[in-house]
Amino acid sequence: MPDTPEALFAAIQREHPGLIMRIVQAFAPAPGERDDLYQEILLALWQAIPQFGDRSKLSTYVYRVALNCALNWQRSQRRYRDKLQNFARMPAESDPDLPPQVRARLQWLYARIHELPPVDRSLILLSLDRLDYEAIAEITGMSASNVGVRLHRIKQRLAAAAAEITHEI
Amino acid sequence: MKFEDLENAWSSQPTPLPAVDFAALQRATWPEMRRRTRFLRYELGGAVFVLIAYPLLSVANYLYHRPANALLFWGNVAVHVAGWIAVLGYTLRRLRRHRALLRESAGSVRSFATVSLEATAAEMRENRLALALTPLVFGLAWLSGYARHPAGYTAEAFATQTVIVAAILLPLIGAVWRHHRRYLAPRKEQLQDLLRDLP
Incomplete structure (x- = not known):
């Protein structure tokens, strides 16, 4: 099981390519919003690493965190975009x-x-x-x-x- | 077009996770998490500071200038300390709710929505209680003014104190009410809808 954020993200990329992007595209219709939701999900995954125990599969963990994040994501909250460093960009749709x-x-x-x-x-x-x-x-x-x-x-x-x-x- | 065509199109998406800049993610994570909990930290820091500073200042004040009525003076101090202990307790409860949400972020959609709804409803209840207790804050300010100078507490002093407390309190009440109406109430409704939709 991956025990560092780098290893976790590498495992997601290797084992579940496109998973996060598909969720982002399904929940954020406007291209301008996709980077916001994408970054929110990465932050949520980062924060939830301590909750990733041996009891759950990697895919279950990623789907849960990403869906919880997407379902609770509010467009009105994206005003902080300029304050937040853009650490990742969604690729083309x-x-x-x-x-x-x-x-x-x-x-x-x-x-x-x-x-x-x-x-x-x-x-x-x-x-x-x-x-x-x-x-x-x-x-x-x-x-x-x-x-x-x-x-x-x-x-x-x-x-x-x-x-x-x-x-x- | 058949549904199978759509399923096939879906499976053919060659969309790898784009490379994540981990150094930038690490740089962004901590300040962003701090930004999101800044009001909690301000409240917690403020309550702890007042709980330390206020009794110390009260003792110094008592030693420097003995009040005419010591019982009234210490009674006033005790009431204020109790009020700030309540503020500290309220902030700690909010912090606990925030941590519970973090813990549940990798839980099922239903369990996360349930915890989120409980946290939102609790925050709304506490905000309503805080707004209902506004007259108490004015009462405490008047008590404080009277306890310090029972003889010199004129109508003018009373009016000045009321205006000062109102000037501090009214923007705060406005901010709490705005947050309640524009963020908490729609969020509660959204979470209730989500949970209703999860049989």
Whole structure:
């Protein structure tokens, strides 16, 4: 288990690439806000290192801290931006190396995720990252059966919205 | 477009965590954490300072110029010290809540939201209590003025003291009320909504 911040961040990068960035993109729609939330999450992870015990998996720890931070993040609180040193910057929203079709689909998907209520947004993020119901339940504190029911409804809604698109994206 | 297409697009995101400047993160962390707890530290430092300085100054004052009514004088000191002990207790409770939030930051979304809601609700209760106790602060100031100079405590002295206390207290009350209305109340509502949405 990583015992220093450097080792922890290296492990996150190695084992869960893009995890924090996906959460940031799902919770901070405006590009100007992404750096703020991204830095908040890094600070929260840094602060929560003493709470990272052997009992939890690295992914569970990162998802919990990042989601707690994103769900409690308030845009009105970002006025301190100028006072805070910018120690990390979010990279560009979508990778230019991705095929245009995939980029368009991702853009569409992120836009739909933004429209969901915060809890549903968290659930679909975790599900898209291929976490099983038990793991999602552990992160959110919901029961696995509730997670299943909620996710089924969210996916149905998203699938219906996707089916309405007649032109190819 | 099918949902599977979206899932495939999601999985294809080659988004590695960008390199973090650890030296800058380390430099930023401590001042930022200090900035976020600065009001707690000011309150704690202020309460401790007053609790040390006020009794010492009172003893010096007593020795330098014996009051006409020693019982009234020490009664006034005791009431003020009790008030500042209450302020210290209130600040320590806030500090404890802040630490509980830090401890729970790696907990589940539900447990963190529960602790956050408890902390927000407690802060709102304490703010309301503090606002309700405003007349007591004026009462303590008048008692203090009277205890020091029972004979010379004229209507003019009373009015001057009231104006001074009001000038110090009213901006503080305004700041507390603004924080209560603009930050705490919406936050409480947001957390309640979040917890309602977590069956």
